[in-house]
Amino acid sequence: MIKLKGDSVKRFQDMQVARLNLYVFLHCLFSEPLTEQVFISLKDYGYTEEIEELNEGGKMLANFFNKAGEAQLQAEQNEFKRLFIGPESLPAPPWESFYTTKEQILFGETMYRVREKYSLAGLEYARKNSEPEDHIAVELEFMAWLIEKGPETFPEQLTFFEEHLYRWVPLFTEKLCASTASLLYKGAALMLKDFIRFETDTLKDMKERLEHV
């Protein structure tokens, strides 16, 4: 069992909720073209302030959510398709093994390690062997799933983060930033990039504050 050192339980819990929310938020942006329903929800519930303060990417996202009309939303939906679905060549393929295998292919060696980690957690990708499970949205979903499970999964969170997201997300976001001028997706890329950097510190910090008993 994993326990928290000292008296910072509330602070720790807040941190987990914040992390979870951001993982889910990013998962939501990277998993499919932004629907009108999600767009309105995010806008109406007033996330924009929190987003704006986070970083430069947040500013771009806030800018988008505050100002975008129907036409811009549609344009961003098309941008998602251009970036992540095709049919044209994908400028920043959103799959890990593209960045972490020398062949630069999908379904590469590192995908097995991702598959293995899902499997150890009792999970299986819904589209196994049809699409690679190391898609950015799926990896973010896995982290969120682990966080939701509670602090017991901290070792898995740490391992998955260090062995996967930490290794390829900077390469992916760099390519993505260079490939789009869209407020939503350049914003999301910058947000993801900084968040991964932030998570590195957070997880290090958590490691120190958690003790195994």
Next chain:
Amino acid sequence: MSEDTNLLKNKMQRRTFLKWSGAIGVPLVLGGFGTKKLLEKSESKPAAGNHKKDLPENIVSTCSINNCGGRCVIKAHVVDGVVTRIGTDTNDDDILTPQMRACIRGRGYRKMLYHPDRLKYPMKRVGKRGEGKFERISWEEAIDTIAGEMKRIGDQYGPESRYVNYASGQSWGLFSGRNMARKLLAMTGGYLNYRNDYSSGAANVATPYTYGTNNSGSSFDSILHTKYIILWGQNPSEMINSTPYMYYLREAKKNGAKVIVIDPRYTDTSIGFADEWIPILPTTDNAMMDAMAYVMVTEELYDHEFIQKYCVGFDEASMPDGVPEGESLKSYLTGKKDGIPKTPEWAEKICGVPAAKIREIARDYATAKPAALIQGWGPQRHAYGEQIVRGGAQLASITGNVGKLGGWAAGTGYWSRSDIVYPIEFENPVKASIPCFLWSDAVERGTELTAEDGLEGTKKLKSNIKLIFNIAGNMLVNQHSDINKTTKLLQDEKKVEFIVVSDLFMTPSAKYADILLPGTTFFERWDIGVPWCFGDYVVFGGKAIDPLYECRNEYDVFANIAGKFGLKEEFSEGKSMLDWVKVSIDRTQKELHPDFPSFEEFSKNGIHHFTFDEPLVGFKEQVEGNQKFETPSGKIELFSKALWDMNKHDEIPAIAKYVPAWEGPEDPLKEKYPLQLIGWHYKRRCHSTHDNNPWLEEAAKQEMWINPNDAEERGIKDGDRVKVFNDRGKLFIDAKVTTRIIPGVIGIPQGAWFTPNKKGIDQRGSLNVLTAQRPTPLAKANPQQTNLAEVKKA
């Protein structure tokens, strides 16, 4: 402000970040938004056995069936549903059953299978045609739309308006996507047929005028018995004619055969095999051939007895009736009629090969018995490509190298003595057909085409082409001549009203689809791979993995479309692709080769070699036995009365002869565009397949070859970016300055994907921007090696 100017400022602050802990006003939880993609397994498997190294590996023997002349064994190592590694043939290596090992293209297939750019979902066009705007749709919608348009266009314009374009992306197996499209069209009223191909189009029509058939080749083991080999415009080191061919060439050399390669470029084949490389100007091969024949005739080196016995038209005494005096081969060569003896000196001025060298080769070839003159197909993709194959056949005939072990009859050069059963059959109720190269004419002015254009089976077409299925092929744009003309034609949505493309990637052709379907690679389906028309082997095509993403085999796609016509059962006969493979194997065993392996054996070995006691020698029965040649005279027609009667003697002569080409070295257009431009089959591609594999680009870059003389005149240095242009268009490409190409000629390897910038100017070096749609006179075939162009430093 740039997002990275102030790292500190951009860095997420913990305090700010923690505000997200309160951000739970909406159900921002997993699954609240976005599709949940990870599912809890119903039963948790034990942790052990999950690691890749602990998982079992299954090795599936399979085979690519694209338009490569060879078929190699591809061993897919499959772990947990993923191809992790590719091996190749590891069976015993024997001279008569050599290993069928993959080249760099074959070894790199995972780059194709798992390329991030694979087409993954069905799409429909949403912008203007060719603009590249598509939207993902369901398979149901794609199939409904296709069935609806097939019917609408068929009803409105008649079946002759429906066309399946020449496509060779997956053409050498039991299924072939384009045949599945044809089958369904045949079942629902029919379609406009095409004849011939883009590979050996002129040869296929011309060679039979000499020999009565295109099967003028011999099995490759026959060259072990030859003393002298001329590879005329053939480059099997790069353009794999047949997987084992090069083993035999190597062995032939070991046996002492001398190898001469005639080619404008110093090819890899020349480097690897040639005792001598003879550079020649494109389109002028027949001048050298004429001069060689002249030497043989004037020096009495020809085989009198053979000619007497088997040939028509050599001299005035052996001419068919009804032809005036002075039209025989000998009369032409000696200049009896036109006053020009076709001497080596005459030829040197045209083709650039020194007269002394022409004499030497003529003498060596005529006296080294047996000798094999083997023709590549590059030279016949020329303005008058018909002459080149008949010219080669003429030399083989007058030297008596036809029908003899170790000889070779030249011409098209197909040979085959083994086959399998192709069980999927259909019959098109429409009999009208066009030469495949004229499809764009049939779009533009189909109803105006006549027999003169090569229209057969009908006097007039009732409609222009209105519907095109382009299944696994890049001929719609990239591989057809004159890309700028073709794309303009396709952009007009009133001309072709509906285009369906199925492919692996967004090729330049796929961009012109109205419905775009994601096809499968050979790893994702069952099949049997056969080589081109040569080779005593077939390769098993095992299915290694299920189709990725939402990709579908075209067999299944057309079976589904058939369902919309109530014909699914009739289309598939209730069989899957695997079922059909088994039917083919069973029937091959029963009907053709009793010792053909069972499905189990075949899939285990991955390959079946047909073995024979002795080499197949083309025309052996005619020369050794009493069989007649399948020509009107029953003999080898050096002079063809049938061609004579066409009465177009300038462009379609009755004997093979040099006909100066438009856009050849004697065309006055040379003033404006002084360089002859040719293409070649590059080792890094199979036609346009693999162009998007960056590893192969590293192995062999897309670049234009230019001789130092020509480069210096233009101030071009090795590696410079250059503009290549003529009246049909322009493109940009890097120059490779090399003595490996003859002065006056530039070469751009064919098959690079047309990659226009915003102004429509190709940035990759796609040869067909500069090639012409003018067909050859007899075959109506593609003249894609006949071009004049100019180069400037960009």
